[in-house]
Amino acid sequence: MPKLEEAPQLHETQKRLLDAAEALIAVHGIAGTSLREVTELAGVNLALVKYHFGSKNGLVEAMLNRRLDPINKMRLALLDEVKRKHANGPMPLEEVLAALIRPAVEMGLENGKEGALFLRVFGRLFSEPATFMIHIHKQMGKMVKLFDAAFEQALPGLSESDMAWRKIATLGVVQHSLLMLSMLDQLPKLIQLPIKMLKGTPSTDEVVARLVAFSAAGMRAKVPSVR
Amino acid sequence: MPKLEEAPQLHETQKRLLDAAEALIAVHGIAGTSLREVTELAGVNLALVKYHFGSKNGLVEAMLNRRLDPINKMRLALLDEVKRKHANGPMPLEEVLAALIRPAVEMGLENGKEGALFLRVFGRLFSEPATFMIHIHKQMGKMVKLFDAAFEQALPGLSESDMAWRKIATLGVVQHSLLMLSMLDQLPKLIQLPIKMLKGTPSTDEVVARLVAFSAAGMRAKVPSVR
DNA sequence: GCATATATTATACGTTCGTTTAATTGCTTT
DNA sequence: AAAGCAATTAAACGAACGTATAATATATGC
Numbered sequence: 001m002p003k004l005e006e007a008p009q010l011h012e013t014q015k016r017l018l019d020a021a022e023a024l025i026a027v028h029g030i031a032g033t034s035l036r037e038v039t040e041l042a043g044v045n046l047a048l049v050k051y052h053f054g055s056k057n058g059l060v061e062a063m064l065n066r067r068l069d070p071i072n073k074m075r076l077a078l079l080d081e082v083k084r085k086h087a088n089g090p091m092p093l094e095e096v097l098a099a100l101i102r103p104a105v106e107m108g109l110e111n112g113k114e115g116a117l118f119l120r121v122f123g124r125l126f127s128e129p130a131t132f133m134i135h136i137h138k139q140m141g142k143m144v145k146l147f148d149a150a151f152e153q154a155l156p157g158l159s160e161s162d163m164a165w166r167k168i169a170t171l172g173v174v175q176h177s178l179l180m181l182s183m184l185d186q187l188p189k190l191i192q193l194p195i196k197m198l199k200g201t202p203s204t205d206e207v208v209a210r211l212v213a214f215s216a217a218g219m220r221a222k223v224p225s226v227r
Numbered sequence: 228m229p230k231l232e233e234a235p236q237l238h239e240t241q242k243r244l245l246d247a248a249e250a251l252i253a254v255h256g257i258a259g260t261s262l263r264e265v266t267e268l269a270g271v272n273l274a275l276v277k278y279h280f281g282s283k284n285g286l287v288e289a290m291l292n293r294r295l296d297p298i299n300k301m302r303l304a305l306l307d308e309v310k311r312k313h314a315n316g317p318m319p320l321e322e323v324l325a326a327l328i329r330p331a332v333e334m335g336l337e338n339g340k341e342g343a344l345f346l347r348v349f350g351r352l353f354s355e356p357a358t359f360m361i362h363i364h365k366q367m368g369k370m371v372k373l374f375d376a377a378f379e380q381a382l383p384g385l386s387e388s389d390m391a392w393r394k395i396a397t398l399g400v401v402q403h404s405l406l407m408l409s410m411l412d413q414l415p416k417l418i419q420l421p422i423k424m425l426k427g428t429p430s431t432d433e434v435v436a437r438l439v440a441f442s443a444a445g446m447r448a449k450v451p452s453v454r
Numbered sequence: 455g456c457a458t459a460t461a462t463t464a465t466a467c468g469t470t471c472g473t474t475t476a477a478t479t480g481c482t483t484t
Numbered sequence: 485a486a487a488g489c490a491a492t493t494a495a496a497c498g499a500a501c502g503t504a505t506a507a508t509a510t511a512t513g514c
Contacts, residue, residue, distance in 0.1 A: 013461080029354060032258035034501065045463055047504080052461090056502065126406060127256060127354035165404070169441045172403025173396045179353060180395050205453045214396045217448035218441035226432045240491080261471065272493055274474080279491090283472065 002077035004106060005070045014052050014062075016042040019114065021063045026120035026182075030060055030128050061135055064125075067107060067118045068136065072143045074103040079150060093154040093219060097212045100147055101174055105207045108178055116182045123179025155219060162223070170215040177211055229304035231333060232297045241279050241289075243269040246341065248290045253347035253409075257287055257355050288362055291352075294334060294345045295363065299370045301330040306377060320381040320446065324439045327374055328401055332434045335405055343409045350406025382446055389450070397442040404438055 010018075020042035024033040035056055039046045053059040078099035082091050108119035125136060137144075151163065158166070181202075237245075247269035251260040262283055266273045280286040305326035309318050335346035352363060364371075378394065385393070408429075 011461090028356065029256060029258055031256055032356065035503090036500080045461095046502095047464085048462065050503065124354040126403070127351040129255065129259065165437050166441065168404050168407050169400045169438070172399040172401070173445070174399070176353070176399025176402060177392070177395050209453045210392050210450050211396070213448045213450040214393065214445035218400070218445040221440045221444035223437050223440045226436045238491090262473090263471080272491095273472095274494085275492065277473065 002074050002081070004074050004103065004111075011052070013042075013044055013048055016044055017049060017052065017059060018063045018066055020044075021059055022067075022114070022117050022121060025060070025063070026117040026124075029124055030132070035059075057131065060132065064121070064132070064136065065139065067122075068139050071103045071107055072140060074106075075099055075143055076146065078102065079146060082150075090156075091150060091154045093151075094212050094216050096147070096150045096154045097170070097215050097219075098208055099150075101211050101215075102204070102208045104174065104178060105211070106204050108182060109201065109204050109207065119178045119182035123175055123182065126175070166219045169218055173215050173218070174211055177207075181207065229301050229308070231301050231330065231338075238279070240269075240271055240275055243271055244276060244279065244286060245290045245293055247271075248286055249341070249344050249348060252287070252290070253344040253351075256351055257359070262286075284358065287359065291348070291359070291363065292366065294349075295366050298330045298334055299367060301333075302326055302370055303373065305329065306373060309377075317383075318377060318381045320378075321439050321443050323374070323377045323381045324397070324442050324446075325435055326377075328438050328442075329431070329435050331401065331405060332431050332438070335409060336428065336431050336434065346405045346409035350402055350409065353402070393446045396445055400442050400445070401438055404434075408434065 017038065020038045021033070024037055024041065035049050036046060038059070039049060049056065049059055053062055079096070082095045082099055085095075086092070104119075104122065108115045108122075111118075125132065148167075151167065155163070155166075184201075244265065247265045248260070251264055251268065262276050263273060265286070266276060276283065276286055280289055306323070309322045309326055313319070313322075331346075331349065335342045335349075338345075352359065375394075378390065382390070382393075411428075
């Protein structure tokens with residue numbers, strides 16, 4: 001099975017800045033995180049943000065790319081595997097969904113504290129300024145197109161809008177579940193919401209299985225025609 | 228069927244401030260919205276925020292309460308109806324879900340531009356500082372408890388963690404779908420993601436039916452035991 | 455070992471932020 | 485008409501923001 005690639009080597013200073021930005025943005029969002037907080041946490045001079053990344057936006061985009069690049073590459077590799085495996089027939093919906101979902105879960109659960117932090121960043125992405133949504137979309141454009149085609153094959157016969165609603169709901173399942181998963185440490189104290197969904201941390205396989213099962217059933221559901 | 232209650236009367240100035248805060252926070256988030264932008268859009272003096280709401284936090288919480296109060300009251304009223312209707316037997320999962328989902332959809336689709344704006348605020352809630360999550364949770368505490376019991380009855384026999392995962396996924400479906408729905412105006416231009424999920428605006432009934440169908444199927448799905 | 459990039463530092467600029475004060479307006483009650 | 489309360493105003497506070505610059509330190513190539 002394809003694995004998440006190692007990050008390309010970069011300066012110690014750059015890595016420290018990306019780590020610090022990731023940790024703070026995970027909690028306070030982009031607008032709520034100042035470069036002074038980032039550089040202090042990184043133990044690095046303020047001006048080095050401009051030197052290495054040009055601007056705050058540059059830092060944020062580099063932070064996003066560092067995680068999204070390997071996730072998307074692994075997604076495409078997994079989808080390729082599924083395609084090869086079912087070259088003579090239709091791809092099972094569950095396997096397409098797993099190819100989409102597993103890399104993000106793996107990034108979140110198998111990279112220690114850094115991974116969990118990125119899950120929170122990922123969970124916030126849709127709430128950040130449009131600038132970054134555009135950036136992320138360019139980042140993911142090719143991947144999205146290939147998965148669109150895969151869904152079309154795994155779940156044939158749906159109208160465009162039927163398919164769009166289902167993909168949006170699925171993205172919601174994944175995004176929100178991973179956000180909650182990444183907040184498990186702090187959440188139960190703030191909120192008594194019974195998030196006893198784990199004793200210890202659940203395994204990657206368990207999380208993927210749960211999200212895939214829920215999403216696949218949701219995507220296959222018939223909608224009573226009240227339109 | 229219970230309806231969303233009318234907002235209690237408040238000063239013109241207060242309403243203008245709440246409207247402006249809602250519109251700006253919907254787009255830029257709490258941290259990304261300044262009181263000067265809010266008061267300018269409202270056509271009101273800066274100091275009136277302190278006078279009427281005490282602080283920026285006070286303004287934000289009032290803005291949230293104005294929408295969440297009627298939504299939650301309608302949820303409880305709808306749930307009561309479902310309970311009465313099925314006093315002699317178990318409540319159907321779909322009807323419990325509809326009681327949870329319909330009020331938010333109705334607020335978003337049947338209150339003009341203001342409703343759509345609040346949907347975007349609602350979609351961002353989990354990405355805002357913990358302060359507000361705590362506030363919202365207090366707001367929703369009673370409603371959440373009653374729906375927890377209803378889900379337990381409509382979907383019996385699940386372990387605590389099995390139920391928790393399903394509720395989280397369902398919340399993700401609703402939150403993300405409504406966020407995308409509220410962004411339909413702007414999104415297609417920024418992103419070619421085929422959000423042709425509608426010609427014109429879909430009806431409340433259609434949206435509720437889609438979200439309920441997806442969530443109910445997801446909640447009923449068996450998870451292969453790979454744990 | 456000296457010149458040349460590369461990396462880091464301290465410091466500052468001009469803005470904008472949330473908050474606060476004190477003076478003033480408008481309206482109601484007597 | 486006067487008094488009293490509610491609402492609004494203009495102005496300012498110190499703090500924090502992203503960005504920029506020039507001087508300095510560190511590493512690299514010859």
